Amino acid sequence: MTADALPEPGAARSAPDRLLAVLAAFDHAHPALTLTDISRRAGLTLTTAHRLVGALTEWGALERDTDGIYHVGLRLWEVAALAPRGLALRQIALPYLEDLYEATHENVQLAVRDGDEVVYIEWFSGRSAVGVHIRVGARWPLHATGVGLALLAHSDPASQETYCQGELAAFTPYTITDGARLRRVLAEVRRTGVAVSSRQVTEDALSVAAPVRGPGGAVVAAVSVVVPQAGAQVPVLTPAVRVAARGISRALGWQPDEASTPRAGRGSVGSSGSGGSGRGSLIPGRSALPAPRPTPLPAPPS
Numbered sequence: 001m002t003a004d005a006l007p008e009p010g011a012a013r014s015a016p017d018r019l020l021a022v023l024a025a026f027d028h029a030h031p032a033l034t035l036t037d038i039s040r041r042a043g044l045t046l047t048t049a050h051r052l053v054g055a056l057t058e059w060g061a062l063e064r065d066t067d068g069i070y071h072v073g074l075r076l077w078e079v080a081a082l083a084p085r086g087l088a089l090r091q092i093a094l095p096y097l098e099d100l101y102e103a104t105h106e107n108v109q110l111a112v113r114d115g116d117e118v119v120y121i122e123w124f125s126g127r128s129a130v131g132v133h134i135r136v137g138a139r140w141p142l143h144a145t146g147v148g149l150a151l152l153a154h155s156d157p158a159s160q161e162t163y164c165q166g167e168l169a170a171f172t173p174y175t176i177t178d179g180a181r182l183r184r185v186l187a188e189v190r191r192t193g194v195a196v197s198s199r200q201v202t203e204d205a206l207s208v209a210a211p212v213r214g215p216g217g218a219v220v221a222a223v224s225v226v227v228p229q230a231g232a233q234v235p236v237l238t239p240a241v242r243v244a245a246r247g248i249s250r251a252l253g254w255q256p257d258e259a260s261t262p263r264a265g266r267g268s269v270g271s272s273g274s275g276g277s278g279r280g281s282l283i284p285g286r287s288a289l290p291a292p293r294p295t296p297l298p299a300p301p302s
Helices: 015-024 035-042 046-059 074-080 084-104 146-153 157-165 179-192 234-251
Strands: 062-064 070-072 107-114 117-124 139-141 195-198 205-213 219-228
Touching: 015 035, 015 046, 035 046, 046 062, 084 107, 084 117, 084 219, 084 234, 107 146, 117 146, 146 157, 146 179, 146 195, 146 205, 146 219, 157 179, 205 234, 219 234
Parallel strands: none
Antiparallel strands: 062 070, 107 117, 107 219, 117 139, 195 205, 205 219
């Protein structure tokens, strides 16, 4: 629940709802708030906000600085770190993300799905890499990003159809906003095993993404590299991203069925890609990734 979506102050709300409303008042645009700010954004009376903020501060979910400004506390971060699709997944994926970054020196991202959005749980950026509107914890609609397309394409058919029938927000003149086109793009992602998102969020960036699978084969995350759209070499980037995704998947305990591995295809605006598969080098001339030790991780809810 976001602060903007909270009930009106007069609406009947349970004690847990009011407590969560205080936490939801904080976001990336509002990381530091006064008590009055919290009261207004949470839709609570100042007296109620004062009582709840006091309890959360005493527990450690919030921290109050010397100027009386409140911030999210370390205790809340400690609890959030237990999420299996957060830091646990990040720690398993980190060696492969680092290898992909060293091979490309471009933006490298790891994301998971949450409803109709992707949430970024790790991001590397080079000094000369293309600028992206990404940070750890950032959210974007599924259809507008490479990682989102990779995740949506491997969700259940009913979920895909519901998303395709919904409103598709546009961020550039090239963003996919037509449900029929999105269906074709998702089919191509499944055929090739990768997604290419070109000029969907900004007009100067292109993303190549591949799905990450858990022990049972379900897609639990997606990894991508984002490069300048001008001069992007999709056939070179695709095998690097696919090998990184497969490496993370194997580390999670996935056992691939080589016969069902998607064949590579040509890339196009929206989605697809090309390149090889298997556990080879990320970029020609680089050594192969080491064989990982499987680490269990629960699959996300459908």
